[in-house]
Amino acid sequence: MKPHISLTQFIIDQQRSIPNASGDFTMLLSDIASACKRIAHAVSRGAMSGQLGSAESENVQGETQKQLDIITNDIMVDALEWTGHLSGMVSEEIDEPIVIPEHFPKGKYLALFDPLDGSSNIDINLTVGTIFSILKGREGCNASLEDFLQSGSQQVCAGFVLYGPSTLMILTTGHGVNGFTLDPDIGEFVLTHRNMTIPEDSQEFAINMSNQRFWEAPVQRYIDECMQGRQGPRGKDFNMRWVASMVAEAYRILTRGGIFLYPLDQRQPDKGGKLRLMYEANPIGFIIEQAGGLCSTGRQRILDIQPDGIHQRVPVILGSKSEVERVVDYHQQT
Numbered sequence: 471m472k473p474h475i476s477l478t479q480f481i482i483d484q485q486r487s488i489p490n491a492s493g494d495f496t497m498l499l500s501d502i503a504s505a506c507k508r509i510a511h512a513v514s515r516g517a518m519s520g521q522l523g524s525a526e527s528e529n530v531q532g533e534t535q536k537q538l539d540i541i542t543n544d545i546m547v548d549a550l551e552w553t554g555h556l557s558g559m560v561s562e563e564i565d566e567p568i569v570i571p572e573h574f575p576k577g578k579y580l581a582l583f584d585p586l587d588g589s590s591n592i593d594i595n596l597t598v599g600t601i602f603s604i605l606k607g608r609e610g611c612n613a614s615l616e617d618f619l620q621s622g623s624q625q626v627c628a629g630f631v632l633y634g635p636s637t638l639m640i641l642t643t644g645h646g647v648n649g650f651t652l653d654p655d656i657g658e659f660v661l662t663h664r665n666m667t668i669p670e671d672s673q674e675f676a677i678n679m680s681n682q683r684f685w686e687a688p689v690q691r692y693i694d695e696c697m698q699g700r701q702g703p704r705g706k707d708f709n710m711r712w713v714a715s716m717v718a719e720a721y722r723i724l725t726r727g728g729i730f731l732y733p734l735d736q737r738q739p740d741k742g743g744k745l746r747l748m749y750e751a752n753p754i755g756f757i758i759e760q761a762g763g764l765c766s767t768g769r770q771r772i773l774d775i776q777p778d779g780i781h782q783r784v785p786v787i788l789g790s791k792s793e794v795e796r797v798v799d800y801h802q803q804t
């Protein structure tokens with residue numbers, strides 16, 4: 471049987487089509503892959519590690535951090551700051567942009583990441599993940615805050631890693647979406663899902679129903695109609711899922727279609743939503759669009775948003791094209 475293609479081989483092949491590619495990007499991606507292998511190990515040790523549960527600290531989001539939020543953040547920063555491919559980083563767990571230490575070279579890329587996504591699931595042994603977004607920076611300089619405030623359509627690359635029954639990296643560099651499974655025998659991510667595409671239609675929605683009374687009218691209407699099933703205006707029954715891990719929802723949708731909504735919450739309309747634009751909505755949105763789906767706030771394409779802050783939050787509606795179009799249409803009708 472032909473051996474699987476490794477992640478590094480796959481990226482080098484892709485880079486061959488880019489004139490004067492320096493190899494920096496390939497090396498940056500393999501640094502990120504190494505960090506995620508270490509996170510996979512840390513997460514898989516579960517209660518044996520003594521690192522489950524909450525830390526005594528809060529992050530800039532006002533959320534009590536899990537010990538593994540901090541540990542996975544440190545793994546990412548330690549693995550990336552010295553490599554010479556980055557001029558700056560942003561993490562969900564750190565208030566300010568992360569500066570590359572004085573004595574390390576400053577590279578041409580910027581990395582933005584959510585080191586542990588779905589962290590409310592870590593203590594109950596459910597799937598969690600890491601999400602990352604790569605933007606162009608200014609080589610040789612320490613990145614300024616403004617350098618990071620680029621719209622999602624400027625992303626060079628986006629990916630997420632799922633730490634589930636198997637460890638999977640889902641990746642796009644703007645040429646479709648591919649999936650790589652971590653082969654524990656050789657410690658390599660190998661190509662197992664080529665050119666993933668999202669089915670256009672779907673009968674499965676994911677939303678945290680406990681927030682229903684705080685949703686805006688267009689979302690209320692969309693979910694009501696799904697719940698009415700074949701007796702209602704949609705004329706077909708819908709199934710519901712909620713994993714409380716955005717990475718797991720995104721992977722399910724890449725695999726069998728569906729729609730995921732974390733809409734605006736009228737409890738705190740000025741908050742702008744729950745999920746973060748720069749290291750959750752933009753990277754996942756880039757992947758979903760590259761697989762033929764859509765990603766919107768309900769009123770705007772997520773990748774067109776001009777960011778005004780590195781921890782900015784947005785409403786997120788993503789997945790199968792026809793379903794997202796319907797929710798956007800309901801917003802336009804109000």
Ligand SMILES: O=P(O)(O)OC[C@H]1O[C@](O)(COP(=O)(O)O)[C@@H](O)[C@@H]1O
Binds near residue numbers: 589
């Ligand atoms: O707790 P809720 O309201 O169900 O929210 C779940 C959502 O929050 C998140 O866990 C937020 O991400 P973090 O765990 O990285 O903070 C998403 O992964 C998930 O979709």
Ligand SMILES: [Mg+2]
Binds near residue numbers: 584586587588716750
């Ligand atoms: Mg997250």
Ligand SMILES: [Mg+2]
Binds near residue numbers: 539562584585587589
């Ligand atoms: Mg997180």
